[in-house]
Each structure stands twice: as C-alpha cells, then as structure tokens.
Amino acid sequence: MTAKLHFVPLGGCGEFGVNLNLFGYQDQWLMVDLGMGFADDNLPGIEIILPDPKFIEERKEKLLGIVITHAHEDHIGAIPYLWTRLRAPIYATPFTAEVIRMKMKEAGLLEQLVLHEIPLRGSRKFGPFDVQMVNVAHSIPEPNLLIIKTPVGNIVHTGDWKFDTTPVEGSTTDIAALKKIGSEGVLALIGDSTNAATPGRSGSEGELAQSLRKIFLRYPNRRIVVTCFASNIARIKSVAMAAHGAGRVMALAGRSLWRMNEAARRTGYLKDVPPPLSEREATAANPGEIVIMATGSQGEPRAAMARLATGEHPQLDLSPNDVVIFSARAIPGNEKDIARVQTNLRAMGVHVVTDHEEFVHVSGHPAHDDVVDLIQWLKPKVLLPVHGEVYQLQAHAKIGEALQVPQVVIPRDGDVVELTPDGARVVDEVHHGILCVDGRKIVSANDIAIRGRKKLAELGTVMVSLALDTSGSLVSDPAISTLGIYTEAQQTDGEAELAARVIEAVEELDDRHIFKNEAVEQAARIAVRRAVNASHGRKPVAEVHVIRV
C-alpha cells in the first residue's frame, strides 16, 4: 500500500483569517497555526470569528503538536479561545512564543499553557513529521516558513512571507535554504495567496522608511499621526527611523501598540529605537517635534484612531492641519469602518494620507513575480494555494499552471487532500465552519443565537401576553410591546391597533382551540404579523405568551 499524507485546512482556504491547517499521516496529526478572523455584517454584534476545530477536537489525543508560523492574529488569535479544547503542546520561535504567552495570560490561561520554544532556524520532530523553521521576511518579527519532511515527501508550508532585501528589522527570506530543499525535491508547496493577483513584486520596508521620512519633512510644524497594525514591529521601527530623520520623536497611542512594543523589546527587537513617548508626553510636545503611532488602522471603533477622529480620545486632540497617515492595507470587510474614520478626520480638517496617494505602506505578502520565483526554486509536484478568498487562491493557481507545476489543486476549508508520491487529490470533506465569539460564549455562525439576531434586525419584534380564565375569556386586554417597527410617534396607536386585532383573533376561536395554548398563540401571532405586514410590508418576529388563570 502506498503511504498517504493528508492535508486538511479547517480555515483560511476561501476566506482571509481563521487559518488552521492540519497534516495527517497514519492517524497522527500536526496542526499549523490557529488564527482568528473578523466578522462581516452577516454576523450582527460579532467582531471575532474562529475556525471550527471539531474535526481535530474529536481526535485530539492524536494531535502531536501545534506549530505556529508567526504571531499575527490570523495565525495565533484563536489560541486563547480554542486551546483548552485541544491542549496539544504549542511550538513557536521566541518572539511568537512571547506574544502567545501574553495573550494566554490575559485570558487567565497561562498556567495551563504548554508551550515550547523552537530557536530561529531550529527544527523539531513530531512522529512522522520532521519540521524545520526557515527564516522569511514579513511584517512582524520571526516569520517562519516550514519545511515538513514526511515519509511521503517534502512539504513546504510558507506561512506569510515576502522578499525584502532591506528589511528594517528582522530577517530576510533564506533563499539558500529554499533552493536547497528545491534541489532535494518538494512534493507539495502550500503557499500564501494573499497578493498573488497583484502584479510585480512587493516593496521593501527599507524603501518605505525613506519615503515616510520624505513625507514627514513635507509637514514641518504640523502634528503627524501614523496608524498601522500593532504587530507590525518593522513599521514601528520604520516610523521611528523616519521620525528621527525628520527631527521628530515617536510616541505611541493605544494599548496593543504598547503591548507589542514591550513584547518586541523583551525578545531583543527594537534595540536601537529610543523608548517611545506616552500619550501624555505627546500632548505636551510641540506638534512639529513628534510623530504619534496610533492603533486602529482598520477603523476599529474602540481603538485610538477612531477616538481621535471623533474627538473622544481621553488624552489627545487633533486639530485642523494635523496629518494622519494610514500605513496599512484594509483587511476585506473593514473598508466601511476605515472610510468612516477617514471621513470624520477629513471633516475635522485633518489631512489624511493613504497608500492611494503616497508610498506609505508595503505589503508583507508576495506579489505575482515573487510567487513565480518561489515556485521556480522549489519545483513542487503539487501546488496547493491557501490563505485567501477564492479570487486569490485562483490567481495563485493560475501562476502555478503557467509555470507547468504538474498538479495544482485549490483546497477549500474541510477538504481532505490526499498526497502520495504521485500527486494529490481531494478524497473527502470533513466538518468545518465558522465559530463566533459572542460576548463570553463561542457559538456556531449557523446557530439560532446568531441567525435570530439577524432576523430581529431585519424585521423587528412584537411581544404579546394574554391571560385567559377557565372559561377561555380574556381576563384583561392583551399586553403588547414592539421594537423596531413603529416610529416613536406611531407606537402607542400601533400597539393599540395590534391589541384590537389580537382580541378579535382570540374571540373568534372555538372551544376546540381556545383551551389549547398553541392554538391561541398561533392565532395571536398570525393576527399581529398580518396587521404589521398590511401597514409596513413585512412580517415581524412575534412571540406570544398565554397565561391561564
């Protein structure tokens, strides 16, 4: 019998975020990454989503370990929510490990956590899987590409990566290691598709720092605010360098920037960047002498940037002529929140700079030509594009086809991709889905708890209470409450009208029905939904309570 390896992505193949990849060999499993994602407006009241780990949870005693490629939220963010369901040891390089510990400490789970550090360029054996960490460049310290040697063949799992010959902090991509494994033979390349549809190459952080300095110099005497992802330690360094070059000092605003700054310093990064000023010190400083880095590049309503844009920040106030630079891409789904913050800033008279107008951001992901180079060095038998929506996965697949990779398979969440020395095919689909962080609970996106709220939002609600005596007569007028249907002015009349319709409907019931709660509830429900439909053109969610006295 041919040895078979299985690749099973439970998240990240068909959407951005929620990355969770599994490798299985003779029922021994290895997980790579356990990330969160952002909810869109199909999930009202929800901000954070997670991959549903049920498939691996059911065989968690066979899970040998969880290897984390790097510390971005879409690769580690689900750990505080899901790790206690799995309890497999986590393996990560020192900076990533530090960030995971920080997050687990906040969740009150640090004591339970089993976490092993792997040094940079280190390797570790998990049963049949021999995992080697390879340095790549990305927008956070210590991004790793994984070479996974298995009995079936060598797998390269890129994580998030780019080429950058002048990164301002952290490593460049270890091209020699990639060429070496390419010459040894690669069965499958599982690769980052984020920017596969973007022509050319991704830019360099070093060049970006130069550009930021020039932009800062253009606005002497004006306060400058830069917003980016808090985890983008390289960007913090670029901004600090650019600020220094423009005769300014850097301040930080927002809790997650402070936390990431500390985690970076504890693990040996940002060594030559002077300690940033606090929000309070930034307030006191001359506008022309500081650059404030602020959280909230995605328009998050509670982050520093959104508060600055509405004048609600406790320490800092923006003035007309201040300059705000958005140094980040918009994660799909966040466009409107970002636009709202930018509109508020512009309405204040603040000058907003985005990467539409100026070179103020470089991506951490490989563009078309970078992907071509990687495929040519590795010469994989099979290309499996991951980390993207269908559009990006297909763009990545097209590159593979153009380079005549023998087999290109686009995996979707839940697909079981069987890999043999001869190639790959999808042989099964297992349980997969999206979980929502709903206040303190974790709930399936398909559950009534979530779908019910969507219905309420679209239709509004009517609540009816009826008390009936032993003869089946109403003891009093029905109590009616509505929300999301009538305007303030119409509410009293509208509810009185509904009460009248309910009385009619109940009084019409004959003896076979009036003593059955279900029949009374249904009659009242139909009466109110019909009445609202007649006046408003939609049928609300209606709940009826029948009390017998």
Added chain:
Amino acid sequence: MTAKLHFVPLGGCGEFGVNLNLFGYQDQWLMVDLGMGFADDNLPGIEIILPDPKFIEERKEKLLGIVITHAHEDHIGAIPYLWTRLRAPIYATPFTAEVIRMKMKEAGLLEQLVLHEIPLRGSRKFGPFDVQMVNVAHSIPEPNLLIIKTPVGNIVHTGDWKFDTTPVEGSTTDIAALKKIGSEGVLALIGDSTNAATPGRSGSEGELAQSLRKIFLRYPNRRIVVTCFASNIARIKSVAMAAHGAGRVMALAGRSLWRMNEAARRTGYLKDVPPPLSEREATAANPGEIVIMATGSQGEPRAAMARLATGEHPQLDLSPNDVVIFSARAIPGNEKDIARVQTNLRAMGVHVVTDHEEFVHVSGHPAHDDVVDLIQWLKPKVLLPVHGEVYQLQAHAKIGEALQVPQVVIPRDGDVVELTPDGARVVDEVHHGILCVDGRKIVSANDIAIRGRKKLAELGTVMVSLALDTSGSLVSDPAISTLGIYTEAQQTDGEAELAARVIEAVEELDDRHIFKNEAVEQAARIAVRRAVNASHGRKPVAEVHVIRV
C-alpha cells in the same frame, strides 16, 4: 440691500446618492434633482434611503418647480416616495420624463403627477431663475448641465457629466455653450466631484466598445454574461456593438434592463440595435453565439446576477468556463455584496472579469484633468463641490484652489450658502437628514424604529410575562422567550434559569413595590439582564409584561 441667492443642498454633499439641491431667491425656491441612495449596514433591513425634504416641504407653496438633470436613481429615485409631499411640477427632457412616468406609474401615482417636458437644449423660466439645459456626456441618455441665470449672477450646476468625443449613444458635452457662459461670467460652479480624486481623464464609451469586442473574441464557444447598471443605455449599445463584431447576439436578463431598454426605444434611442433575445431564447442559444446582459452589477441579492451565481435563476444556468464581465463601478457600500456574488461565480468555475483586470468599464464622471478644463472655461468666482463624500468634495476643492478660483466653499447637507455678487459664505444650517424606506413606511434613520432593530441585532431579546393575583403573588411560573441569545442546545435550560431569577426578584419585592407594575417590570428586567450578562457578557433588550388577575 445687496440681492442674495441661497444654495441649500439637502442631500449629496457628504455622501453618494440622495441628491437634492435647492436654490432660493427672495423666498422663491427651485429644486434640482430628487434622488435616492443605498443604505449601509448601519441601517439593518433597509435598502433604499432618501434625503429628508422637511425644510422645503414646510415652504412647498414657494417651490416653483423641480428640474431633473438626468434619469439616474441617485437623481430621480426619491420622486415616487417624496413627490406627494411637495407636488411641485417636475421638468425634464423627454427620456428622463419617460423614466419618471414609468416609476410613478409603478407607484400608482401617475395620474397625480405634474410633469412638463423640456426639449434638449431648451430653457425655461421659474420666477427669478432662468434655466437653460446644456448637453453633456454621461452614462445615460440625455444628461443635462444647467445654466441658471439669476438676478445675482449666473450659476452652472453640472449634474453628472464627462467628456466623451466618441460616445456610442447620445450627446457629447457642448463645449461651445460652456465657453460662451464662461465669457459672459459665472458667479458659481456647482460641480460633480465623483472622480475629482482620479488622475487623468475619464475614458470614452466608443473605445470601451472596441475593448469589449476584443475580449468577446477571446472566448469563442463560451457563454458570456455582462452586468452593468440597467440605466446605462450607452453600455447596452456598446455591448450590442461588441457582440455583433464578435458574431454574437445580445440577450437581456432582469426586469429593470427590459424596462430601460423599452423606455430608451420609446424615446428614440437604441434605434440601430436589434431587439434583444429573451432569457428563454438565451437558454436555447449556442453559448458561443450570445452575450447575455444581466442586472445586478452591485450584487443586489434579488437581481439576475446574484441568482445566476447561486444557481437560482429560473431560466438560466451558468456552467464552468462561462465568462462573466462586471462592467460597472462598485457604488461605495456595495463592495461586500459584489464580492459575495463574484466569489460564488468563481467557486462555480466561472471566469470573472472586472475592471481591475481588463478595460471593461468607463466612468460617467469627470476625472481630475476634465475638472480642470471645465473650471478654466467657466472661470467661476465661487466653486461649490457637490456629489460625493468628503474625500471627493475635498479633492475637487483642491483642484479649484490650485487653479486660483477666488473662493472655494465645500457645502455640507443642510448648509445655507449665501451667494452675492461678491462671493459665498455659509450663513445657516437647516433641517436635513436621511429617511429610510422601511417596507411600506418612510422613517427617519434616527427613529427608534430603525435604532431599535440595530439594538436587537447586537444584543438579542428576552420577553417575560408575569401574572400576579390581588395578593401580589405569582399565579404561575413566568413565561420566558428569548431570541438571539442562547444556542438551540442551551435555550431550554437558559430560559428556565431566567424564570428562576425572575421569581426570586419578584418575591423579594416588598408591599410598597409589588402592587406597582413599573416596579415589578423593572425588577424582572434587571434580573434577566443581569443573568444574561453574567453568562454571555452582554445585556439583552428585555421586555416585561405584568398582568393582574
């Protein structure tokens, strides 16, 4: 006393859509356009929004007329909803008039409508306002720029416009007329800001038709679907020409495309385009011999394109290898709906072409260099950028400042801009806002009817009914219903727990409170909200009914 003219935009200055402009002179008013807009997810369950006309409604006997620049929804779409509040005569060129009649007929209001046609290049006097219609190019037949001569000075109100020396249908922009009014003197230019931030010039429809033909030729034997705005009659003609050039015939799918096709033909447009095939004929045709134009370029869930993407179209089915071309821009706020449709199509194996990859769309609005030309020909004393979000208005203002227009004022909805021969200033702010089309009702976006639904969506709801006897004792267990809080599995236990908390809370009430309904309601409400907050981390909307028996 110096004569004063007032310009009051009630919609369209600070957002896309809902265009409503007013001109006032000695308390005589003229309205230009009365358009609708699309709701974003801040307004759950709402699709269509309208400008709040209260300010002019309160002085409707002083409203001399409503002049419509062109038949796009963002300029006419509010007429069926708001015209009966105003009842001022509408003035429009023949095609626009035909579309308005069609909409009012559907709304059952055609009999009441007072509508006068103005011929192309015609003019009409409204008290102190002498209005002349000037041909421009845009993406619909009969777009008009207005020259409004007033006792204070000449106003140019552009409506939507572009330059196009090779339009496939309809007029080019009448440059001679613009230069002429420029030489006579222009007090204020009120101009389209949509693409002011886009560098260069907007493209030509004629060149687009050539490009579409080349793209069609690239896919012999494959079915091609093109989606665009139904009102884009020029695009219908471009697609028909491109189809003919590629040996194909055109079919239409979707009601609004058929309606606009008929309105265009009734008013003399599309004369040399053969009658399109129906959906049924398209099904029967050889895939390589047709091009299907479909409604739904904005991802509208009930339009043809969205149904094709989910396999729910009653007549047509797409197959892998079919080609779908999105020949329209995304109106801000629609990005996610469009992405959903495209993702579904790609998942089916359909090849999706957008204007990111190919030249498949030209804008109907002037880009930077076009705006420069207009300002240079008109040499206005005052520039008032309209038709856009703050970003576009500011970009337009910047162009005016660079060209040294003596005064640039960015008006916002509700601003009263006073114009004298010397210049402009904002002197007041009047009532303005957004109305929602909520089923059959029209409701302010700030009303509890809308805000209540948003609350329900975020928090879920608990309904409690209590029956108390004359001694203040509960007659039976409280009836509890919840929605949007518990999962299906937790619901029974959760509601039982809430009932227990309510019983405790009610039993704790003393004689001073137990006989007051408000006190009992409050105690029960606090008890359930506290309990849900403890388990779920948020406080739901709670309604309590107390029945005395």
